């Protein structure tokens with residue numbers, strides 16, 4: 085079935101054109117209400133049509149309602165205030181829907197009508213530099229968006245646009261020649277930790293020593309012109325970084341296809357040539373640039389996008405232009421998504437603008453920068469280690485696991501029980517990693533967020549442990565009542581066990597369960613995974629309210645079965661929803 089909001093919108097559109105002619109197909113301005121006083125959904129379109137139709141909004145609302153056919157879904161619509169139309173889902177509809185979603189693997193959520201090819205560029209760390217918390221956000225948000233887009237039916241190409249072609253290689257090669265010549269020809273003589281400190285040392289020399297700078301520069305030229313020795317070191321360095329990044333991806337259950345900057349290298353001269361032929365290139369202090377209207381620097385002067393530097397080298401932007409052209413022409417992308425920190429907003433605006441102008445990004449293809457804010461330390465400043473260095477991702481994840489383990493140990497001690505070692509390891513690992521992921525995803529990504537292990541590991545509030553606990557709690561009801569929710573006997577009951585929504589908490593829970601599809605569709609559209617977190621959080625809260633008010637195992641049949649079915653649907657929704665945030669549930673914790 086189509087998500088509910090979409091169905092209702094279609095009904096409103098039909099009513100609008102029946103009442104005011106086929107041209108009146110504006111957006112029905114329908115949204116879920118936050119206050120049950122106004123029903124479950126409210127439509128505000130009558131107010132916005134008042135002026136164009138030159139009628140009173142209330143009159144318009146009456147005409148819409150006269151043509152609105154929602155009797156199978158809702159109670160009779162009510163007109164409120166100046167002309168709001170309020171809808172309340174009917175109990176019989178909710179009960180019938182629940183029966184339907186029970187029996188469906190996808191919990192009744194249909195696939196989009198027009199599947200797109202969506203290219204998601206995320207994670208994208210830089211080779212020979214360490215992955216840091218900034219890349220963590222991109223990795224976690226990107227993975228979740230990719231999962232949600234796939235789930236609703238799009239085809240998703242997940243691309244890791246690693247920085248494997250910058251000037252850092254010139255410095256590194258020149259520096260390695262002096263301090264670790266064996267690393268130039270032998271694999272695995274360094275680990276990424278060494279590589280990072282080597283990079284720092286090389287950068288220092290580069291900034292201070294003219295002769296070294298010149299040598300580094302020659303190495304870049306050698307690499308870019310295909311010198312075999314330079315290529316060999318480059319490849320060794322990339323392989324090594326790649327393996328170490330993979331450790332993190334495996335840990336986080338993140339799946340990506342690497343297509344780094346170097347991949348586009350052969351296309352760069354063509355990019356320059358095409359821009360030149362289109363008459364878009366302007367020489368500015370020896371560099372070839374494109375000036376776009378509307379882009380100015382602080383002084384109000386036109387801001388160039390540099391395509392080729394005076395020394396002939398290409399830029400980050402040039403590679404991104406080539407990648408856009410490739411993603412449209414070769415990958416057949418309908419939608420290009422870039423999950424990159426908010427600091428690069430201007431870069432993407434310029435690059436998208438130039439690509440549009442050059443015809444590489446046709447109007448039919450949507451390109452979106454999905455920006456995110458910084459990760460802040462407890463002091464409100466950019467997260468750093470005590471000694472002021474950028475925090476390594478691996479250390480951060482390790483610490484989350486260690487702390488989750490300590491929490492678990494103390495809970496067990498309180499209850500004076502112990503568990504086998506492999507249980508404790510598994511719980512600590514899942515809870516720790518989920519906490520880090522969820523803390524990131526549950527914030528509106530456009531703002532910066534404060535990183536706090538204490539908050540993210542807390543069993544209270546909008547946290548991963550809270551959500552995991554809600555899931556485990558349903559499972560414990562199953563264990564207590566001798567019901568195996570995962571077994572074939574229970575599966576055979578799904579879709580055949582009527583749910584009866586007698587209590588207000590049951591009704592509220594059912595409505596929330598049925599809103600899940602709308603939330604997923606909305607995230608697939610506006611790319612804000614925090615909406616999904618919020619929905620699941622509210623689901624857990626509504627479940628708790630239901631559980632406090634409605635006995636399950638102690639209820640008489642057929643209420644008992646009906647309530648068990650509600651429990652099961654909640655658990656399945658949580659499991660599916662969390663999996664789209666790349667969080668796997670625990671049966672017990």
Ligand code: ARG
Pocket residue numbers: 205207208209210245246247404407422424
């Ligand atoms: N490597 C870049 C960085 O660490 C991110 C690349 C993002 N993707 C892109 N197509 N520009 O800042």
